[in-house]
Amino acid sequence: STQIRLARRPDGEPDADTFETVTVDVPEPAEGEVLLAVRWLSLDPYMRGRLSTAKSYAAPVEIGDVMVGGTVAEVVESRSESFATGDLVLSYSGWQSAVVAPAGQLRKLTGDAPPQTALGVLGMPGFTAYAGLLQIGRPQPGETVVVAAATGPVGSAVGQIAQLRGARAVGIAGGPAKQGALVQEFGFDAALDHRAPDFAERFAEAVPGGVDVYFENVGGAVWDVVRRHLNTYARIPVCGLVAGYNATASPEGPDRMPGLMRQVLTQSLTVRGFIQNEFVAEHYRDFLREMGEWVATGRVRYREDVVDGLAAAPAAFAGMLRGQNFGKLLVRVS
Ligand code: NDP
16 A cells, blocks of 8 residues: 655645655455555645644644545455445545555445545535534525635535525635636636735625625635625634644734624624534434435536545645645545
């Protein structure tokens, strides 16, 4: 098996020294285990957190350990009654090409959807959008929902689900190509390029009635602009802050905390962080059924950005944190 392991904790952006590639022999599966050949590896922003020892909701990857990650794998040898050779499974095998796994940790993939969608629109990122928007954002017909990183798997689903609930969806993304895709491909009602010099003015024009739900994916300069347009009783599911994941220091400038807290108070804002896991037990089945239907009928569209081979994973991962991916970032492992 080829493995990519954490070699060194990055200071700022992950780079060529962050990871190392090794080749190891894979043991025979024992009773109750299966041998997996990894087909698809998901690359996700949360992995930046696993590179750091800063306090978080999950333990960091240790130096020398295989990088963690969601995968779609094929069973090549089974010593479990639940799986047969050739089955495709959702597993959490990490950045490696083959591995032995306990059968109890795998979910068999069935149905007509392409298997790698279990890592995107029909998996963790899609569920993050579904649960965070519907449980915390609670968009109502006619309301305005804003989301950034809007061509990614979370953001694109947020906008489309908001529209299925009768809300108006405004997407923010980096660069004209992504901005165009928001309207043409995903059907957002309006789209903004956060890198454009007149982003703040364009944003103000795009939300004449203010913002009722801001699904927070990025933080940073985008949040600074969006928060000027929040309506009273706005809901802000805080899902991610990717603009700051590589940050090594607090941003320059005046302390904005008192002003922000005054705004939370006087506008009766609901600012509510979440990690998608908390909603799984109660809502995952509904998600699979409802989102499965929406995707199958074309009411929710998705976009994938595929890179080939594990060797491409480190650079693709670092690029994602800069916005180089265009859609759900996946590694086709073999
Ligand atoms: P994406 O595929 O959308 O990739 C991240 C995107 O972030 C980049 O493509 C880029 O898009 C955008 N970005 C990076 N830097 C900035 C910046 N400075 N300002 C604005 N945008 C920036 O990722 P996902 O859809 O997988 O994840 C989206 C967010 O959801 C992340 O914050 C992630 O951590 C979070 N998340 C949270 C979960 C939870 O349980 N709370 C679960 C899953 C994801 P662009 O080029 O458009 O700027």
